[in-house]
Amino acid sequence: MSQISVDLTGKVAFITGGGSGIGRGFCLQMASSGAAVVVTDLNGQAAEGVAAEITAAGGDALALTVDVTDAAALEFAVEFAIARFDHIDFLFANAGVLGPADYLDIAPADWDLVLDVNIKGVALTCRALAPHMMARRQGRILMTASYNGVRAGAHVIPYRVSKAAVLMYTRCLAMVMAPYGVTVNAICPGVTLTPMQLSYAEATAAEQGLTREQYLAERAGRIPMQQFTAIEDLTGLAQFLVSDSARLITGQAIAPDGGVMTSS
Numbered sequence: 001m002s003q004i005s006v007d008l009t010g011k012v013a014f015i016t017g018g019g020s021g022i023g024r025g026f027c028l029q030m031a032s033s034g035a036a037v038v039v040t041d042l043n044g045q046a047a048e049g050v051a052a053e054i055t056a057a058g059g060d061a062l063a064l065t066v067d068v069t070d071a072a073a074l075e076f077a078v079e080f081a082i083a084r085f086d087h088i089d090f091l092f093a094n095a096g097v098l099g100p101a102d103y104l105d106i107a108p109a110d111w112d113l114v115l116d117v118n119i120k121g122v123a124l125t126c127r128a129l130a131p132h133m134m135a136r137r138q139g140r141i142l143m144t145a146s147y148n149g150v151r152a153g154a155h156v157i158p159y160r161v162s163k164a165a166v167l168m169y170t171r172c173l174a175m176v177m178a179p180y181g182v183t184v185n186a187i188c189p190g191v192t193l194t195p196m197q198l199s200y201a202e203a204t205a206a207e208q209g210l211t212r213e214q215y216l217a218e219r220a221g222r223i224p225m226q227q228f229t230a231i232e233d234l235t236g237l238a239q240f241l242v243s244d245s246a247r248l249i250t251g252q253a254i255a256p257d258g259g260v261m262t263s264s
């Protein structure tokens, strides 16, 4: 797949949930374009692994264990990263959890987890970094939202609600940051075969008496363009959104999803 090429030498990216799946893809792509990368994740070992991949390829990375529901940990991580790299240009508020698939009997603790990580965690992450970007009067903030924040459905309801909130938060924060020259946008991945999506596929396949491969073939068939989203579809969009070409794009939700978000 040919990718948009952007030189990010001298730039610094701070990425939550960077230890796996889409976040890992953002980390590796930013690094291969020349940016230094602050790889943060609740799973510190996973963050270390991604940072090691970057440094082995000649890039610059710092791994930090950060739970996005912990405001103090986020503030410390931002301070630590600025002490190391002097500044942060790009924030990827990417960490997320799927939560329960059930439609009605959702335990209070499950509501708390999904909303705490997926929307409060996003807001706390931005709260920790936004003042730095405002002071520099530059920066790019990218949220990882989802088509599930737009499309209604009878399952993964807390997840859908949390991602709908991320879309509204993106638009509100865009208004806050606009006078400071900082853009805020949401990337809405389509069905992307990360550990999160594959464990959901396995559980759903078992429920329906299908093999994982049968379920995935059926799932791909329900996508208007009949293709899953590749990590490169998301990293290519991110490259564009942090580039000078996107300097006036703000408050938008863009979905490299083969038409899933648009379809009913």
Ligand SMILES: NC(=O)c1ccc[n+]([C@@H]2O[C@H](COP(=O)([O-])OP(=O)(O)OC[C@H]3O[C@@H](n4cnc5c(N)ncnc54)[C@H](O)[C@@H]3O)[C@@H](O)[C@H]2O)c1
Binding pocket: 016, 017, 018, 019, 020, 021, 022, 023, 040, 041, 042, 043, 046, 066, 067, 068, 069, 094, 095, 096, 097, 098, 117, 121, 144, 145, 146, 147, 188, 189, 190, 191, 192, 193, 194, 195, 196, 197
């Ligand atoms: N995979 C898809 O099909 C898909 C589709 C739409 C949106 N998304 C979104 O993309 C983002 C990344 O998901 P993914 O598919 O790569 O999943 P993933 O499970 O592979 O990665 C998620 C990462 O977030 C981390 N994380 C979880 N809770 C955290 C917390 N409290 N603090 C910090 N880190 C935490 C995990 O440790 C993990 O490394 C999520 O926001 C998800 O909702 C994914």
